[in-house]
Amino acid sequence: MAENIPPRERTRLYLITPPRIDDVAEFAAILEGALEAGDVASLQIRLKGADGKIDVAATREVTETVMAMAQAYGTAIIINDSPELAVELGADGVHVGPEDMPVKKAREIIGSDMILGATAKDSRHAAMAAGEQGADYVAFGAFYPTETKAGTVPADLELLEFWQETMELPCVAIGGITVDNAAPLVTAGADFLAVSSGVWNHPEGAAAAVFAFNALLDSLH
Numbered sequence: 476m477a478e479n480i481p482p483r484e485r486t487r488l489y490l491i492t493p494p495r496i497d498d499v500a501e502f503a504a505i506l507e508g509a510l511e512a513g514d515v516a517s518l519q520i521r522l523k524g525a526d527g528k529i530d531v532a533a534t535r536e537v538t539e540t541v542m543a544m545a546q547a548y549g550t551a552i553i554i555n556d557s558p559e560l561a562v563e564l565g566a567d568g569v570h571v572g573p574e575d576m577p578v579k580k581a582r583e584i585i586g587s588d589m590i591l592g593a594t595a596k597d598s599r600h601a602a603m604a605a606g607e608q609g610a611d612y613v614a615f616g617a618f619y620p621t622e623t624k625a626g627t628v629p630a631d632l633e634l635l636e637f638w639q640e641t642m643e644l645p646c647v648a649i650g651g652i653t654v655d656n657a658a659p660l661v662t663a664g665a666d667f668l669a670v671s672s673g674v675w676n677h678p679e680g681a682a683a684a685v686f687a688f689n690a691l692l693d694s695l696h
């Protein structure tokens with residue numbers, strides 16, 4: 476590890492909602508069980524319409540429903556794609572991809588206090604540029620095949636190792652992560668594990684998944 480980089484904190488879990496939520500009350504109940512089961516640093520509200528774009532109405536409804544609960548558990552609410560909506564909803568932050576808007580513009584919209592995350596896929600250069608433009612974290616992936624997002628590019632562990640050794644900006648690993656395949660990402664240096672289907676589709680339920688992820692993270696720390 477480079478001398479000027481402080482030791483990394485324990486890797487934390489970063490939940491992402493399923494792309495569609497039909498029953499918001501049922502989702503809120505499942506989420507509460509999951510938050511009760513173990514540490515969740517943040518919850519990204521990532522809801523897509525039939526056109527693949529952000530479902531604004533659903534994002535509003537779900538965010539308003541879970542906001543107080545997330546706050547009570549110390550879980551930051553991050554809105555996907557739309558800085559304007561993140562501001563309107565009083566969220567803790569926003570996550571933008573290259574197809575959404577430039578990181579610099581997103582920072583201008585949200586101001587200096589909100590969290591800004593940026594997708595960097597498999598590119599250290601995109602990640603560095605995002606950091607220079609004001610991102611608070613960068614997301615690398617997809618590390619494993621995923622059905623949650625179409626058109627992902629494969630990323631490999633060396634990227635996490637490089638980032639951990641040379642950069643201070645926190646990084647998120649994403650894409651097809653489950654309790655069973657997460658360990659190498661943690662060892663390679665991911666600061667956060669961003670997980671959707673690996674939690675919501677866990678055979679024993681979301682709470683069991685969050686518990687198991689935290690047990691794994693504790694064991695690797």
Ligand code: TZP
Nearest residue numbers: 621623624650651670671672
């Ligand atoms: N970006 C890259 S992979 C991915 C996103 C949003 C999907 C994450 O969901 P899952 O179900 O954990 O693979």
Ligand code: MG
Nearest residue numbers: 556571572575
């Ligand atoms: Mg996006």
